[in-house]
Amino acid sequence: xSATEHASAPVVPLWQPAQVPSPTPSxxxxxxxxxxxxxxxxxxxxxxxxxxRLIVTLDGEVVVGLDxxxxxxxxxxxxxxxxxxxxxxxPYAPRMDYLAxxxxxxxYVGAVERLIEIEVPERAQWIRTLFAELNRIHxxxxxxxxxxxxxxxxxxxxxxxxxxxxxxxxxxxxxxVRMHDRYPQFGGVAEDLPKGFYAEAKRFCHDVPLRIDEYLxxxxxxxxxxxxxxxIGTVDADTAIAMGLSGPNLRASGVPFDLRRAEPxxxxxxxxxxxxxxxxxxxxxxxxxxxxEMYESVKIIDQCLEGMPSGPVMADDRKHVxxxxxxxxxxxxxxxxxxxxxxxxxxxxxxxxxYTVESPRGEFGCFLVSDGGxxxxxxxxxxxxxxxxxxxxxxxxxxxxxxxxxxxxxxDGVMGEADR
Amino acid sequence: MTAEQxxxxxxxxxxxxxxxxxxxxxxxxxxxxxxxxxxxxTYLRDQQGKNFLSAVSGVDYLGYGEEVAGYFGSERGRDIxxxxxxxxxxxxxxxxxxxxxxxxxxxxxxxxxxRVRLQVLTEEGRVPSVVSVWPTADWHEREQYDLxxxxxxxxxxxxxxxxxxxxxxxxxRKDYPIGxxxxxxxxxV
Numbered sequence: 001x002s003a004t005e006h007a008s009a010p011v012v013p014l015w016q017p018a019q020v021p022s023p024t025p026s027x028x029x030x031x032x033x034x035x036x037x038x039x040x041x042x043x044x045x046x047x048x049x050x051x052x053r054l055i056v057t058l059d060g061e062v063v064v065g066l067d068x069x070x071x072x073x074x075x076x077x078x079x080x081x082x083x084x085x086x087x088x089x090x091p092y093a094p095r096m097d098y099l100a101x102x103x104x105x106x107x108y109v110g111a112v113e114r115l116i117e118i119e120v121p122e123r124a125q126w127i128r129t130l131f132a133e134l135n136r137i138h139x140x141x142x143x144x145x146x147x148x149x150x151x152x153x154x155x156x157x158x159x160x161x162x163x164x165x166x167x168x169x170x171x172x173x174x175x176x177v178r179m180h181d182r183y184p185q186f187g188g189v190a191e192d193l194p195k196g197f198y199a200e201a202k203r204f205c206h207d208v209p210l211r212i213d214e215y216l217x218x219x220x221x222x223x224x225x226x227x228x229x230x231x232i233g234t235v236d237a238d239t240a241i242a243m244g245l246s247g248p249n250l251r252a253s254g255v256p257f258d259l260r261r262a263e264p265x266x267x268x269x270x271x272x273x274x275x276x277x278x279x280x281x282x283x284x285x286x287x288x289x290x291x292x293e294m295y296e297s298v299k300i301i302d303q304c305l306e307g308m309p310s311g312p313v314m315a316d317d318r319k320h321v322x323x324x325x326x327x328x329x330x331x332x333x334x335x336x337x338x339x340x341x342x343x344x345x346x347x348x349x350x351x352x353x354x355y356t357v358e359s360p361r362g363e364f365g366c367f368l369v370s371d372g373g374x375x376x377x378x379x380x381x382x383x384x385x386x387x388x389x390x391x392x393x394x395x396x397x398x399x400x401x402x403x404x405x406x407x408x409x410x411x412d413g414v415m416g417e418a419d420r
Numbered sequence: 421m422t423a424e425q426x427x428x429x430x431x432x433x434x435x436x437x438x439x440x441x442x443x444x445x446x447x448x449x450x451x452x453x454x455x456x457x458x459x460x461x462t463y464l465r466d467q468q469g470k471n472f473l474s475a476v477s478g479v480d481y482l483g484y485g486e487e488v489a490g491y492f493g494s495e496r497g498r499d500i501x502x503x504x505x506x507x508x509x510x511x512x513x514x515x516x517x518x519x520x521x522x523x524x525x526x527x528x529x530x531x532x533x534x535r536v537r538l539q540v541l542t543e544e545g546r547v548p549s550v551v552s553v554w555p556t557a558d559w560h561e562r563e564q565y566d567l568x569x570x571x572x573x574x575x576x577x578x579x580x581x582x583x584x585x586x587x588x589x590x591x592x593r594k595d596y597p598i599g600x601x602x603x604x605x606x607x608x609v
Contacts, residue, residue: 242556
């Protein structure tokens with residue numbers, strides 16, 4: 001059979017925005033047909049960013065039906081949180097979205113802090129802001145690198161990992177570990193910034209924009225890259241909002257919505273930065289949004305370094321905050337507090353809260369219901385990857401299967417977070 | 421807008437829909453009668469600009485506010501130590517129904533986000549689906565059906581999403597056993 005004969009499925013012209021399919025937004029049933037073939041795509045395919053399974057129905061090379069299946073790395077985070085005291089939940093949170101670990105910690109810690117009404121010192125807020133932005137750069141670098149790998153461009157991945165390593169070096173310098181740090185804690189951060197951090201971070205702020213310039217040349221100046229990404233998976237603003245897209249996926253469609261601006265948390269209201277938006281909402285705009293956001297993150301890091309207020313990094317609230325280590329040797333009171341906090345944990349009044357942060361992937365929300373006990377009654381995370389991967393079907397149908405790879409990649413889903 | 425004002429306008433638009441309202445720590449919160457949910461959601465989306473559905477969360481209140489939560493694991497339920505040794509826990513009034521389905525809405529566009537929390541209390545875990553109002557609710561509702569066992573009436577594709585398709589039980593329910601449960605294997609579908 002020749003190529004022209006079996007290409008019966010219509011291919012959507014470039015730039016035509018995806019429509020929300022009716023009635024199921026996340027699953028598109030193939031039409032009746034004889035020449036259709038159903039392919040199991042994943043869960044272990046290198047371009048699916050982890051373990052996303054797509055059941056793809058093909059007419060020749062054209063995707064005509066798609067059903068996404070997730071849950072292959074479901075580890076029951078939410079159930080586990082219910083078995084742990086509030087303190088012991090902190091190391092758990094970053095392991096959901098392992099690329100945006102700090103944002104996940106911030107959402108959980110922030111939610112509990114609101115519930116126990118603890119005042120976080122200003123310096124701690126600034127340090128958190130700094131690391132949230134470092135983490136954003138980390139996540140976007142991995143996105144940029146892997147989106148190249150999917151197209152077969154390996155080299156950019158190594159360049160991106162080089163810069164990512166410098167981010168992790170900074171994390172290691174302050175927290176002692178490179179990822180999953182348990183650095184933000186209820187009431188502040190675990191420790192103050194060490195000596196030498198300022199100079200190292202300053203060097204980072206100087207170097208990274210130059211590197212991003214080079215990457216932009218590699219991506220935006222590369223005709224293969226442009227042709228593969230332009231006009232693929234286009235969504236307009238209204239559809240993006242209706243489908244719940246957030247973060248760079250939403251901003252690429254031209255909606256200047258950023259929780260750092262819309263509902264300022266931490267020290268973002270004191271920061272000067274721009275919200276990067278796209279125009280058409282295609283895969284290329286999503287890619288460029290993320291890449292250009294790194295410049296803004298560097299700007300914020302620089303402002304944090306320059307304007308960092310002095311003062312304590314932990315709230316003075318011994319009923320919720322671990323006492324300083326050195327006091328345990330000398331103070332009976334501190335020892336008792338430490339013991340009680342670590343064994344039983346603190347109790348949180350019955351209440352509920354929905355706390356959101358702008359994770360690199362979008363609105364990461366933590367809905368927490370407490371019952372007066374030392375453990376959360378119910379915790380539910382609004383994972384931006386979970387939400388955005390729903391849109392795979394409507395973006396990929398009636399396009400070539402090669403574009404499906406680009407669509408999945410450009411949504412930047414992290415399966416650890418989607419499955420939880 | 422405070423919860424009281426919001427309750428008044430929603431009640432005016434859809435009479436008999438608001439059962440309770442409260443100003444929570446973070447946003448106004450309305451308790452909606454299940455049979456009016458679609459009407460209220462459509463009203464909030466079209467007239468109040470709540471175009472963005474953040475999340476759908478199911479909460480199981482079985483044993484809420486009691487010493488023993490009633491699930492397998494520890495006979496003392498959720499407490500490691502006995503009550504009263506650390507702080508003074510208040511006795512919590514459990515809600516009228518076992519399940520609550522919580523919707524977080526927001527406005528994206530000009531002006532503030534104006535978040536609102538809607539809550540539907542249901543004894544048997546059955547609410548209408550809001551996929552027709554916000555298409556993003558598709559996976560949110562499938563997740564809650566899968567993990568919490570909430571039935572969303574009118575959902576076009578209510579299947580398990582996260583657990584294997586032949587899984588027995590709904591893990592996030594409070595009466596789901598923890599530890600000691602038989603290992604379930606699955607035929608890959």
